[in-house]
Amino acid sequence: MHMLTGIRAIVQKDLAAEFRTRELLSSMLVFAVLTIIVFVFAFDPTKAVIRQVFPGMVWVCFIFAAVLGLNRSFVSEKTNDCITGLILCPVDRSVIYFGKLTANFIYVTIVEIVTLPLFAVLFNYKIPLQAVPALVLVIFLGTLGFTAVGTFLAALSSNARSSEVLLPVILFPVTVPVVLGAVQATAAILSGALTAEWVSWVKILGAFDAVFLVVPFVLFEYVLDM
Amino acid sequence: MIRAVGLTKTIGRKEILRGIDIDIPSGQFVTVFGPNGAGKSTLLKTLALISRPTKGEIFIDSMDTRKNTDSLRQKIGVISHNTFLYENLTARENLEFYGRMYRVKDLKNRIFDVVSQVGLDFSINDPVRTFSRGMQQRLAIARAILHDPAVLYLDEPYTGLDPHAIQILNDVLSQLNLQKRTVFLITHNFEEGIMMSDRVLFVVRGKIVYDGGRDALEKNDLRSLYLDKVKGAA
Numbered sequence: 001m002h003m004l005t006g007i008r009a010i011v012q013k014d015l016a017a018e019f020r021t022r023e024l025l026s027s028m029l030v031f032a033v034l035t036i037i038v039f040v041f042a043f044d045p046t047k048a049v050i051r052q053v054f055p056g057m058v059w060v061c062f063i064f065a066a067v068l069g070l071n072r073s074f075v076s077e078k079t080n081d082c083i084t085g086l087i088l089c090p091v092d093r094s095v096i097y098f099g100k101l102t103a104n105f106i107y108v109t110i111v112e113i114v115t116l117p118l119f120a121v122l123f124n125y126k127i128p129l130q131a132v133p134a135l136v137l138v139i140f141l142g143t144l145g146f147t148a149v150g151t152f153l154a155a156l157s158s159n160a161r162s163s164e165v166l167l168p169v170i171l172f173p174v175t176v177p178v179v180l181g182a183v184q185a186t187a188a189i190l191s192g193a194l195t196a197e198w199v200s201w202v203k204i205l206g207a208f209d210a211v212f213l214v215v216p217f218v219l220f221e222y223v224l225d226m
Numbered sequence: 227m228i229r230a231v232g233l234t235k236t237i238g239r240k241e242i243l244r245g246i247d248i249d250i251p252s253g254q255f256v257t258v259f260g261p262n263g264a265g266k267s268t269l270l271k272t273l274a275l276i277s278r279p280t281k282g283e284i285f286i287d288s289m290d291t292r293k294n295t296d297s298l299r300q301k302i303g304v305i306s307h308n309t310f311l312y313e314n315l316t317a318r319e320n321l322e323f324y325g326r327m328y329r330v331k332d333l334k335n336r337i338f339d340v341v342s343q344v345g346l347d348f349s350i351n352d353p354v355r356t357f358s359r360g361m362q363q364r365l366a367i368a369r370a371i372l373h374d375p376a377v378l379y380l381d382e383p384y385t386g387l388d389p390h391a392i393q394i395l396n397d398v399l400s401q402l403n404l405q406k407r408t409v410f411l412i413t414h415n416f417e418e419g420i421m422m423s424d425r426v427l428f429v430v431r432g433k434i435v436y437d438g439g440r441d442a443l444e445k446n447d448l449r450s451l452y453l454d455k456v457k458g459a460a
Contacts, residue, residue, distance in 0.1 A: 002329060005326060005329070006326075006327055008326075009323055009326040009327055010327075012323075013312065013315065013319070013323045016314075016315060016319060017312055017314040017315055020314050020315075020353075021314050079312075079313060080308050080309045080310060080311050080312075080313065080362075081306065081308035081309075081310055082310050082311070082312055084276055084304075084306070084308065084310055085310030085311075085324070085369075086327075087276055088274070088275075088276060088299060088302065088304055088310075089299065089324070089327040089328065090296050090297060090298075090299035090300040090327070090328060090329075091296060091327060092296055225277055225278055
């Protein structure tokens with residue numbers, strides 16, 4: 001019970017600080033929108049090839065924007081050594097991890113809610129209504145997997161001198177299964193493929209999420225002790 | 227209250243703490259002096275369960291800190307030259323956050339109490355980033371005592387404080403002293419450090435080179451004794 005109270009306290013603290021300054025969300029949103037604009041100029045939205053590259057473009061945009069947020073999530077705790085204040089709290093270390101993960105997940109989800117419709121409009125891409133529930137599930141699992149790994153590695157890299165460079169370097173190789181699963185499942189859903197085709201990718205995403213929700217639970221204490 | 231046996235902390239190849247043994251009874255006010263880089267802050271971080279020792283054991287209230295870490299953290303408060311405060315949150319939001327993390331009962335009234343104690347009643351709804359250094363340090367004192375800890379660790383708390391903030395900190399410390407709380411203070415300031423102290427430790431190169439009662443020492447003796455011990459151990 002206290003675990004949930006602790007997680008909620010961290011999430012509310014992070015969101016209150018963010019919504020007061022809007023430093024993180026505004027930079028993530030501006031970056032995501034700029035990425036879409038670059039894609040609009042790079043690919044002709046009227047061409048049929050768009051249907052093939054659309055899922056990849058969407059996830060590239062989500063992931064790059066997410067990295068901006070992840071980079072800041074523990075670096076911001078270093079101001080006034082707030083991370084030590086968190087470490088001192090009488091809660092399991094996993095509470096800190098899940099609190100930060102939830103806050104990161106919310107930021108990335110907000111960016112996705114704004115950018116996905118923008119993608120559809122600018123590329124004149126009609127997302128079939130019947131595909132929306134499955135798409136929401138894939139986006140949820142993909143975002144969860146990416147932010148789960150990202151939050152863990154952001155904590156790990158936050159003590160390094162060039163943490164903002166280090167995080168993407170160590171994050172992208174580890175998240176290959178998530179990105180691959182999310183892109184393939186999204187492509188299958190949008191192309192109207194049979195359920196069985198995208199369900200296998202969803203299973204991979206689910207398995208990856210499960211692993212990366214359990215591993216930090218065990219290892220986060222050691223990460224904070226470094 | 228606090229007992230450490232064979233405490234060793236190695237960072238990289240450097241041995242910061244070298245087999246420290248210490249026993250601090252409940253209610254004792256211990257002041258630690260030592261040159262820069264002697265391992266004082268590392269000792270505090272290890273005893274306050276912020277970082278784990280490489281070797282050795284720590285017991286708080288006879289409980290092994292390796293097994294009861296989370297519950298033992300409830301007994302610990304830390305004041306450092308860093309405030310652990312979120313600058314974009316107000317003073318009240320900061321205290322509410324820490325109060326929830328420490329499961330403080332009757333949090334609203336407790337916040338009112340500690341904020342009054344440090345004289346920040348009128349700034350409680352202001353963002354911490356608008357506070358002066360002294361005000362931030364006063365709020366950090368309020369944060370550290372919010373959950374009524376049995377042990378208070380202070381790492382050079384007088385750094386950058388104005389006389390008013392020093393007075394408030396000393397008032398809080400003397401109140402804790404009266405309540406027989408255990409205090410572990412690291413400072414370079416002989417005058418402030420010895421004022422309420424029951425026991426004085428000198429740490430040099432990761433070892434305790436002097437451990438003595440306050441009664442036998444006068445301020446001037448302390449200074450010359452410190453210089454002797456530091457020279458002797460260096």
